[in-house]
Amino acid sequence: MSLYKGHLAGGSFAFVIYLVVLIVFFAYKPSFEVLTWFGLCILGSIWPDVDTNSMGQKLFYGFFIVLDSVFLLTGRYKEAAVLGFFALLPVVAKHRGWTHSLSAAFLVPSPLLVLPLIKPGIHLGGLEYYIPVVVGYLSHLILDRQFKLY
Ligand SMILES: [Zn+2]
Incomplete structure (x- = not known):
């Protein structure tokens, strides 16, 4: 079991820094959307450990099973197959492999950027959701x- 509590604390700290930057440099006035951003940042902070037995793996794969079940029960087999394929990718890699790379930090949350472009009616995603995930991931x-900063 990985030290997910440390990553939760690190993600929380990173989010506070992100929020301070928004307030100081971009004159952002916090609202309730900050809670959503915080949740996304926390999810980003535990995602990389989906490649090993961890709290993140249990959380995300629990969600994948529920979502895949919904796809199968509603006859959306193409979506179920795509989800199943992408859900396999972390577990076939070694621990601290591609999920712990800088490129993954920017690519894994990219559906949040692409989704509003291909499904504009959904009103889910966008840069405001993407950045907190990347902050948590980093x-x-x-x-x-992974960056050997200290
Ligand atoms: Zn890790």
Whole structure:
């Protein structure tokens, strides 16, 4: 079991820094949407450990099973197959493999950028959701010393 509590704390700290930057440099006035951003940042901070037995793996794969079941029960087999394929990718890799790379920090949350473009009616995703996930993801990589900052 990985040290997910450390990543939760690191993700929380990174989010506070992100929020301070928004307030100080971009004159952002916090509202309730900050709670959604915080949740996304926390999810980003535990995602990289889906490649090993971890709290993140249990959380995300629990969600994948529920979502895949919904796809199968509603006859959306193409979506179920795509989800199943992408859900397999982390578990066939070694721990601290591609999920702990800088490129993954920007690519894994990219559906949040693409989804509003291909399904504009959904009103889900966009840069405001993408950045908090990347912030959380990067906090994980820093804490795992992938960047060798300390
Ligand atoms: Zn990790």
